[in-house]
Amino acid sequence: MDINTLIEVALIIVKVIFVSLILFTLPIPLTWIERKVAGHIQVRLGPFRVGPHGILQPVADMIKLMFKEDIAPEKADKWLFRFAPLFAMIPAFAVYAAIPFGDKITIPIINKEVTLYISDMNVGILYILAVGGISVYGIILGGWASNSKYALLGGIRSSAQMISYEIALTFSCIGVVMTSNSLSLLDIVKFQSGTILGFIPNWNIIYQPIGFVIFFIAALAEINRIPFDLPEDEGSLAAGYHVEYSAMKFSFFMLTEYVAMVTASVLAVILFFGGWDAPLFMPEIPIFWFVAKVGFFIYLFMWIRFTLPRYRYDQLMSIGWKILLPLSLLNILITGLFLL
């Protein structure tokens, strides 16, 4: 091993640590933003007492979650109950191994070029969809291991929902893969650079509007956000799969949910909105545009959460199988015809 490989390996380790640290701390601002958005949409203020404008509220919540008693039901499957939150969390984090946040930047002082992704897999999009799909095990197993009616129902709902919508989600991505001719996310983003007619950004949303709509709806269902959050339906299932969870295990589930939301936003940006490509002659700043677009999508998810009511379970299934799936197949067909 020569010195260059060592530096590369060290760089990868640093990147991994950096990304996971960001992901671990991400729920802290996100919970605050979500509660603020909820508050203002409901014409109230949201958290206000801990720190200025309640900005320290998530820190207080975190301290509370850390020191709460960790309760496991007596008849629970002890091992699975303990490992289910990890089953949910690890895939949600592993997804970020393949996500590019930007192309390359040069660190000024040591004058070294650093790529803004952990690895550029040639099957990136497939990897993300596959590994992201494993996350559902945490929900199913957590629901089953709790040995509680509501948790079990939440787990079962989650598994059926996830299988129904994963197909539509993948098929909607196939359209993008067909237009940009690659499975690698880096290539997909590079394909979207430039403009049409001189001013419209050359993003996939222009070519794949149906694909984007299907992707967005299916992603909402995949990450269990509100119109489709039936696995944790407060109205009919108490809290769904995490009824029996408390303290840190519960916070792992929360963490997974927020990370999944960020993943869905990141995927939407990379696949349909040109990744870090700056819109409308705006100056190209590394990472900034990417973060701005992802932030918009995260806000959109929250916005939708406090706008729409929850679907019924049979409605959820019929949307998935009778509308989204045929539409996504049609989208592939149309894309194919255009490419010919």
Add this chain to the structure above:
Amino acid sequence: MSIFKKIFFIDFIKGLSLTLGYEVSKSVTMRYPDEEKWAPYQRFRGLHTLNRDAQGRELCVACELCAKACPTKCITVVPMEDDKGIGISDRIAKVYEINLVRCMFCGLCEDACPTTAIRMGRDYELACFSLDCAAADKKRLLAPREIPQEFEGGYVVMARLERNKEGINIKPDLTRKKRWW
């Protein structure tokens, strides 16, 4: 038309724009203990006050009409002779105590009073940690209030939350009014 609506998610966008409108609108939350406080109207029936006249003499003549009028019999009045000019006549209340646990704030005592000595005030923060404060004695009733009688009321004023050993006190700043909602 309805198929057009479905394809372009018209209803969905309408819903989103509605919530966005609420999001940017002013919130109705009154930041009560921290920064704001509701100053009630003059007709509000809160903790009673015993009033004084312009010379600072007690208006109460201990006629006990309030105690008689009280439906819950929560007012205790013990009269005594006095010639030092504390009251407006030579008869003042030696003991004037209202049992706030029994009082239902109906305001009949106020109606019965011939000298307008007892009035329903505007203090509503009556919670405390022990039963001591459940009985309001003469000293407490005579003490000047943070919201004076003449104050018009009916809006939110800025306030300051004060913590001390006795508990929490929310001090209103009556000069800084704020229209609520």
Add this chain to the structure above:
Amino acid sequence: MEQIFFYIFAIATVASAIAVISLRNPVHSAISLMVCFLQVAALFILLRSPFLAAVQVFIYVGAVVVLFLFAVMVLDLGKERFGEYLHHQRPIALVVVIGFVFVMGFTILHGSLDAQLGNYTEKALVKNTEIMGKLLFTKYVFPFEVVSLLLLIALIGAIVLAMKEKR
């Protein structure tokens, strides 16, 4: 380096495969199956076939085992329902297994299990997905179509079985 990884994954595969059939609780079996599939995916990566690995994770881990779990939970197969259903099959099974192990061991030791190396270099295998797609739709188009037809028939069969007769 690769050898070490191969042995780690291989041992994990075999161990989890044994766990699938020996664990009494159907949910635990399903989880072992999932672990087994994941290890197989890892082996695919060692074989320079990330596409197959991703598909393996995607289809088997992400969908098939989830469906297994779904069925197990909905049907509530408890431990007691999963009892002994082997009716004097043990001696026969034993003979078959021993015969299989013998044949396998013999062929491996004899060296006749070596597959011929393909004509792709490691560099060409970066475009692994493209190569596979092209091969599927040119050289192997007939088996591909047969398999898809088979799956379609199975799909229709499942629907027919599940559909109740209308009066």
